[in-house]
Amino acid sequence: MSGDGKLPLEGVKVVDLTQVFAGPTCTRILADLGADVLRFESPNRLDVTRSLILTDNDGQDQPWARASYFIIRNVNKKEMVIDLAKPEGIDVLRQLIATADVVAESFTPRVMENFGLGYEALRQIKPDIIMISLSGYGQYGPMRDFGAYGMGLEPASGISSITGYPGGPPYRSGLSFTDPYSGFVGAGAVLTALAYRRRTGKGQYIDLSEQEAAIPVMGAALLEYQMNQRIPERAGDRSPYAAPQGCYRCAGSDRWAVVSVTSDAEFARMAEAMGHPEWAQDARFATAAARRQHADALDALIGEWTAPRAPYDVMHALQGAGVKAAAVLDGKGVLFDPQFRARNQFDLIDQPPVGRRPVQRHVAAKFGRFDPKARMRAPLLGEHNEEVLRELGYGGADIARLRDEGVIAEKPNLPVPPQLVSAALKLPYDRYLEQGILQALEPDYREQLGIADGADGG
Amino acid sequence: MAERALDGLRVVDISQGIAGPYATKLLAECGASVLKVEPPDGDYTRRLGPFPGDRPDPEQSGLFLHLNTGKRSVTIDLEDAGGRALLRKLLRDADVLVTGEKTSTLARWDLAYDALKAGFPELVLAQVTPFGATGPYAGYDGNSATAMAMSSIMYNTGDPDREPLLTGGEPGEYIAGVHLWLGILAALENRARNGGGDHVDVSMAEAVACADEYNAAMYAFQGAIRRRYYSRHIFGYPNDIVEAADGYLVMIPGAAGFGSPLQADVASPMSLLLEDPELDKNPVFKQAGERMLRWREFDELIRPYLSSHTVQEIVMTAQAFRMPFAFVPSVADLLRDEHLAERGFFATVRTPAGEVKLPGPPFRMSETPPAEAPPPALGSANADVLGADAVPARGGGAQ
Numbered sequence: 047m048s049g050d051g052k053l054p055l056e057g058v059k060v061v062d063l064t065q066v067f068a069g070p071t072c073t074r075i076l077a078d079l080g081a082d083v084l085r086f087e088s089p090n091r092l093d094v095t096r097s098l099i100l101t102d103n104d105g106q107d108q109p110w111a112r113a114s115y116f117i118i119r120n121v122n123k124k125e126m127v128i129d130l131a132k133p134e135g136i137d138v139l140r141q142l143i144a145t146a147d148v149v150a151e152s153f154t155p156r157v158m159e160n161f162g163l164g165y166e167a168l169r170q171i172k173p174d175i176i177m178i179s180l181s182g183y184g185q186y187g188p189m190r191d192f193g194a195y196g197m198g199l200e201p202a203s204g205i206s207s208i209t210g211y212p213g214g215p216p217y218r219s220g221l222s223f224t225d226p227y228s229g230f231v232g233a234g235a236v237l238t239a240l241a242y243r244r245r246t247g248k249g250q251y252i253d254l255s256e257q258e259a260a261i262p263v264m265g266a267a268l269l270e271y272q273m274n275q276r277i278p279e280r281a282g283d284r285s286p287y288a289a290p291q292g293c294y295r296c297a298g299s300d301r302w303a304v305v306s307v308t309s310d311a312e313f314a315r316m317a318e319a320m321g322h323p324e325w326a327q328d329a330r331f332a333t334a335a336a337r338r339q340h341a342d343a344l345d346a347l348i349g350e351w352t353a354p355r356a357p358y359d360v361m362h363a364l365q366g367a368g369v370k371a372a373a374v375l376d377g378k379g380v381l382f383d384p385q386f387r388a389r390n391q392f393d394l395i396d397q398p399p400v401g402r403r404p405v406q407r408h409v410a411a412k413f414g415r416f417d418p419k420a421r422m423r424a425p426l427l428g429e430h431n432e433e434v435l436r437e438l439g440y441g442g443a444d445i446a447r448l449r450d451e452g453v454i455a456e457k458p459n460l461p462v463p464p465q466l467v468s469a470a471l472k473l474p475y476d477r478y479l480e481q482g483i484l485q486a487l488e489p490d491y492r493e494q495l496g497i498a499d500g501a502d503g504g
Numbered sequence: 505m506a507e508r509a510l511d512g513l514r515v516v517d518i519s520q521g522i523a524g525p526y527a528t529k530l531l532a533e534c535g536a537s538v539l540k541v542e543p544p545d546g547d548y549t550r551r552l553g554p555f556p557g558d559r560p561d562p563e564q565s566g567l568f569l570h571l572n573t574g575k576r577s578v579t580i581d582l583e584d585a586g587g588r589a590l591l592r593k594l595l596r597d598a599d600v601l602v603t604g605e606k607t608s609t610l611a612r613w614d615l616a617y618d619a620l621k622a623g624f625p626e627l628v629l630a631q632v633t634p635f636g637a638t639g640p641y642a643g644y645d646g647n648s649a650t651a652m653a654m655s656s657i658m659y660n661t662g663d664p665d666r667e668p669l670l671t672g673g674e675p676g677e678y679i680a681g682v683h684l685w686l687g688i689l690a691a692l693e694n695r696a697r698n699g700g701g702d703h704v705d706v707s708m709a710e711a712v713a714c715a716d717e718y719n720a721a722m723y724a725f726q727g728a729i730r731r732r733y734y735s736r737h738i739f740g741y742p743n744d745i746v747e748a749a750d751g752y753l754v755m756i757p758g759a760a761g762f763g764s765p766l767q768a769d770v771a772s773p774m775s776l777l778l779e780d781p782e783l784d785k786n787p788v789f790k791q792a793g794e795r796m797l798r799w800r801e802f803d804e805l806i807r808p809y810l811s812s813h814t815v816q817e818i819v820m821t822a823q824a825f826r827m828p829f830a831f832v833p834s835v836a837d838l839l840r841d842e843h844l845a846e847r848g849f850f851a852t853v854r855t856p857a858g859e860v861k862l863p864g865p866p867f868r869m870s871e872t873p874p875a876e877a878p879p880p881a882l883g884s885a886n887a888d889v890l891g892a893d894a895v896p897a898r899g900g901g902a903q
Contacts, residue, residue: 052694052697052698053694054690054691054693054694054697054698055690055693067717075686079690079693094759098718098739099718099721099722099725099726101725101726102725102726114718114721114722114724114725114726115717115718115721117721117725118718118721165870182828183843184847184868186846186847187843187844187846187847188842188843188846189843192823192828192830193758193823193826193827193828194828194830195743195756195758195828195830197737197743197754197756198754198756198828198829198830199830201745201752201754201830201831201832201833202754202830202831202832202833204833204834204835204837204838205671205672205673205675206672206735206745206832207672207832207833207834207835207837208672208673208835209661209669209670209671209672209673210669210672211662211663211666211669215735215745215747215752216735216745216752216832217661217662217669217735217745218661218735218736218737218744218745218754219657219660219661219671220656220657220658220659220660220661220662220719220730220732221657221660221715221716221717221718221719222717222737223657223671223675223679223715223717225717226714226715226716226717227675227678227679227682227715228866230679230682230683230686230714230715231682231866231867232867233686234530234682234685234686234689235866235867235869237686237689237690237693238509238510238534238689238869239509239869240693241509241510241513241689241692241693241696242509242510242869242871242872244696245511245512246507248871249871250509250869250870250871250872251869251870251871252867252868252869252870253867253868253870254866254867254868255847255867258844258847258849258863258864258866258867259866259867260866261838261844261849261863261866262526262570262678262863262866263673263674263675263678264673264835264838264863265566265567265570265571265673265862265863266553266554266566266567266570266673266674267672267673267835268566268570268835268838268839268861268862268863269554269566269567269569269570269860269862270553270554270566270835271835271836271839272566272839272860272861273554273555273556273557273566273857273860274554274556274557274558277834277835277836278672278835280672281672282667282669282670283649283667283668283669283670285648285649285670285674286552286553286554287552287647287674288647288649291649292667293653293658293667293668293669293670294667295667300731302653302659302667302668303653304649304650304652304653304658304670306646306647306649306650308647365641365643365644365645368645369645370634370645370646370647370649370650371650372646372649372650372651372653372654372709373653373654374653374658374659374668375653375654375655375656375659376656376659376660376719376729376730376731377656377659377660377716377718377719377720377721377722377723377729377730378720378723378729379656379659380654380655380656380713380716380719380720381720381723381724383654384639384640384641385635385636385639385640385641385707385709386654386709386710386713388638388639388640389636389638389639389707389710391710391713392720392724400725403724403725404720404724405721405724406713406714406716406720406721407710407714408714409683409686409687409690409714410680410683410686410687410706410707410710410711410713410714411683411684411686411687411690411704411705411706412636412637412638412704412705412706412707413687413690413691413694413702413703413704413705414617414702414703415691415694415698415700415702416694418690461766473793474793474797475726475728477793477797478796481733481797482664482731482733483730483731483733483738483796484728484729484730484731485729485730485731486728486729487726487727487728487729488723488727488728488729489727490727491723491724491726491727492727495724
């Protein structure tokens, strides 16, 4: 990166009422691009991600500060914990909206209206406000009130209907990727609305349905059905656009590589690289149609070549010959891959109380003039209550009163001691390991990552 | 004509395939003027299909039509010096140049950013490549499959005793396209405030890795490496696709589906759905850890109900109990879905392959409706845009 490093959204104020995954991904991107994002939680109901994947959980007293699921998508943001069921809570929020550029929310439809904070009401407070609602199924239509979790929305978009082993049931992907995907789309929608406001002075209301956002991925399948009345079948790792394409077993325990060939010339290069140039002359494999017809035989031959090789050896040997191939990386592999490292896919943050941790980028693009990295750790609970209230003109006595009255808080209202919450959130990882839900547990992982106490950092 | 969000933005797009064209489709939907510069034989997606009746025709590829609505098409041979001069002429009036080529190819065409910047200091060069423009894999080839493989999503999709699965629909390409679009908009915002163009460099593998839910974080924060385990979400069982009497649905009990520990004497929504409150007394049903590990026994508990009820009954009843169950539609189901129809999601577009329904924009804006225009025939804007400089298209296109 060169240039002055000024971020493109400096000075843009975002009131962030989103929670969980899609909405916080959207607002993290805006924050990464320089916007001042102020997120809100309720002392009576924290963002549920504050209970997910607790760092080194051995019964600590602040479980909500240790949730990696929360931390990774809320860096670069500030936070207030405020009770919006209290009139003074709503009053503070309205004052903040009056100076905001963007309001983002991911409640089920109607909740914002119930707060008296629907788009029309927001426009009364701030005429050029940009408001984005991220929901499962959108703000209108017969399914608008459907409860929606990210894990159901990839199937709801149709994508699961074409994911799975041949002849088997539909599959979800190994993570709910339509959640971040709709967050990416939402951030782009806000940038589009900001461009429109710059030109015209007018705000916008953006209705983003996560189901709809993902349906364009189904474009070719939708047209196959309309053009040929065929519903695409689940095809494992094969593709209508590549032959061969597959996932091949490599040396090591549960190690794999993908190979994807999209032309006859590339197939000849693959055959050569695998030491079998004659395959390119074999009538069974001479054309894409033939390779498709003899896919099982071809896959077996490729699998024989990959079996004694490590995934990266397969990747580099084939890529060196001009053939599309990649190692199939697990969660650890992504952190250690040389290409991801060379391009700073992870930024190191120092997050109390869990210490230094790498967090993944949310803006994939690299720019010449600025760097949308994690420059600020995730906020602690209610960390910016006081700072924000002072900016609004509240004095020390007012702030103390709001705290006494439970309008603001720096701790959640829990019915049980926090240590019990920690204990309840402790997952039986040793049993997961035994069952195969986990591949490995590595107690020295911080040393491996170079983030152990006293280490230099990764 | 209605005002569009990106009216006045001028994009020259030399990308082919899915990622670059999807990024420029998103710009075109919001009113940007997108000039698609195709090689004389067309964007390669024109040869990929699906085609009506499986008869290849560069004007009737479903994939091409889907990705290129609202654009104009000219044909220019960038391997030819005259073609490159023509492109530079077009860049004089452009805000953004979009490409899917690697830097080595751009350099050959005098379009690498350092060379371009001198002549076009306000231009945004937006480049999407399989692994990014820098780093040890910068020269490597790839597609959705390689990006999904590198991201950790693939390793965690599928059965534990079988090969990892790719997600259908080439999502890696689309995710990269969305990140390219985001990058373009961010660079344009920066230009509007601070002046000057930029080089936007998107790696498909990184774009998909950015969509990680927690795989890398489980290692970075706990030292745990996850592994694929059927189709379920790791945060408890069942959060999975299950089979009912007439098809599939996603069973998601949600936060309170198995009841709240603070209201132990109230029948849980899941037991009510399954019409058997006695189930709450069974630890295999009631306790999260037991369900996760003894899921085969849990499956036996729910099978009689699932196999005797329809998808529609189960999902609607579960939703009435405030559990976020979901449908698993096929493409045919999506096209006849009442909810999507009422939202007007699919746009009916006249194309050379006849009238088809295409997915609409992935978000709605209250003040600026989407621009809807058909996809272009190959080189159909040659005469208008290039005039006497136009070179005829090959491969059956117009002009």
